[in-house]
Amino acid sequence: MIKKLIILAIIVVIAVFIRNSPYSEYLTFSYLEENSDALLAYVSDNRYISIISYVFVYIVVAGLNLPGAAVMSLSGGFLFGAGFGTAFAVTGATLGACIGFLVSRYLLGDVLNTKYEKQLAKFNKELAVNGYLYMLTLRLIPIFPFFVINIVAGLTKLRLFTFFWTSFIGMLPGGFVYVYAGSRLSNIESPKDIFSPGMISAFILFGLLMLVPVVYKKVKGRV
Template sequence: MTDPKQTRDSSAARPWRHLPLALIALVAVIGAVTLRDYISFETLAENRAALLALRDQNYLLMAGGFVAAYVTIVAFSLPGAAVASVTGGFLFGLWAGTAFNVIAASLGAIAIFLAARAGLGQTLAAKLDASEGRIRRLRDALRENEISVLLLLRLVPAVPFFVANLLPALVGVGLGNFAWTTALGIIPGALVFTSIGVGVGSVFDRGETPDLSLLWAPQVIGPLLGLAALAALPIVLRAWRARKGV
């Protein structure tokens, strides 16, 4: 069992561990103030011809630049993740665009996860490991159902993306499980955003902006909630077996 005093001493001796998360928070605040009007569908509409020309001239360079920009947006919680996802479909089509969106969003999420785990995550996870009573039972339940909980965080649309990145780091989730559940869990949403981007050119031609309310349409939200229910099934079964003593 981890000694809380050792945890406090370790944290005090290595204050630099908090620097990555502090930097992310600082850049996120600055970005929210300065970039909101620049990373937008209006900007995409104004520059779509230039972006398509760059893609046609050097596809690999454009794809790499797009992924790098998207990783930066996610890693620093900057505004414009939805715009970036739609742009992926606009520039690269449904399948390549979805792949690039999933790769970039996953890498950005992993960056936040590692920053949070290096700082607050280590301290809080150690305290949870040393806890007793109800908190310990909650921790044990989370560990037992780790995969299902991680998938639920990705599949339930009401959970903000940055929360699904930070919370696992703060409760001691392993990097491997976090990485693969993130990549798998964001695929359905990425497909929806990317498909919107595939047809965004005609939307701009009509002088309109993409309608992201499609995400809450029954034909979209229904399958997502169905997948969330499937991910929650192991939790329900374990709880039922524990209650029945099976």
């Protein structure tokens, strides 16, 4: 138990340090705009190092729930283009989510499972009935913050591999919206300009389509 608390304390200290350090300025929209030319030049000269660094930073941001995930996705589109940017951003976000999942399962499990036993029983029931479709829906339609989903999922009986692939696929549409916007960064003056009516409509439609199997199962079960 003491080892778990020490590891958890180290993680918290790292997260707090990054949040309050000058490095947090690198995860802002203004920094991306002000240094766009320099960043593009660096990526052009150091392609593979840039990709590895980008994915690593995204893992840290997502894993520690640091502010800046949206800016990271925008950066992915701006630096690598919509296609590769989406792949790199979603990979980083998914691996970061897995860190939250594992921290919850192996460091917080004993405490949180006891405290929220009834709530977790409901979540486990949904997983048993709807399986991976339930996780896909939670990822695709962000009713709850992604970090909360990571923590709660880690407390359930969900397998890590299932969590990984459902998170990856479920985050693709939303990730693409931000990355695509980043690839058009020169036309965006603030983060509020990310969503065009066409992109919003496509995102909502995709989400509704993913809900159909779950709704169908529930309706069928009542007939």
